[in-house]
Amino acid sequence: MSYKCYVCGKGSVSGNTVSHSNKATKRLFRPNLQEVRIIVDGKKTKEYVCTSCIRSGKVQKAI
Numbered sequence: 001m002s003y004k005c006y007v008c009g010k011g012s013v014s015g016n017t018v019s020h021s022n023k024a025t026k027r028l029f030r031p032n033l034q035e036v037r038i039i040v041d042g043k044k045t046k047e048y049v050c051t052s053c054i055r056s057g058k059v060q061k062a063i
Contacts, residue, residue, distance in 0.1 A: 007050070
């Protein structure tokens with residue numbers, strides 16, 4: 001699964017996990033993606049969409 005939103009293109013971002021001793025190790029911040037049935041060009045498809053796009057109404061859900 002690619003960690004990229006179908007609508008807005010939001011993807012993974014790298015950063016650091018910082019421990020109590022202030023030692024930094026690399027990690028990934030991944031978007032909250034959900035597999036949703038949406039309508040694309042008049043056809044129903046399953047795509048991975050981030051929850052912010054679902055809540056804001058950027059996606060038309062297929063029923």
